[in-house]
Amino acid sequence: MALQCYRSFLARPGRYLYLTATVCGCYECDLKEDVATARDLLELVLARLPPRARRELAAQVAKLDEELYCRTLPDPLAYRRPRSPGEEWWHWRIYDESSHL
Numbered sequence: 001m002a003l004q005c006y007r008s009f010l011a012r013p014g015r016y017l018y019l020t021a022t023v024c025g026c027y028e029c030d031l032k033e034d035v036a037t038a039r040d041l042l043e044l045v046l047a048r049l050p051p052r053a054r055r056e057l058a059a060q061v062a063k064l065d066e067e068l069y070c071r072t073l074p075d076p077l078a079y080r081r082p083r084s085p086g087e088e089w090w091h092w093r094i095y096d097e098s099s100h101l
């Protein structure tokens with residue numbers, strides 16, 4: 001499901017994509033709509049998979065990561081947000097500020 005969320009996010013049209021924050025903020029909604037949450041879950045799953053399955057999933061995720069990195073922009077104001085330890089780069093990309101209005 002996380003992989004599907006990641007793929008459908010990248011399947012959106014446009015040169016640049018903005019991450020979407022959810023209105024609700026619960027984990028289920030975040031997992032479906034906030035690609036950073038989906039990417040976190042993939043990271044967890046990767047750490048728990050046996051080596052062969054991990055290599056296969058890691059290869060798919062690496063391709064998606066590359067595309068995500070190219071198609072999102074670094075958030076210059078990310079330092080203003082509270083940051084939890086261990087947060088990865090995909091949390092510091094620009095969010096669509098109007099998506100929750």
Ligand SMILES: [Zn+2]
Nearest residue numbers: 024025026029
């Ligand atoms: Zn919800």
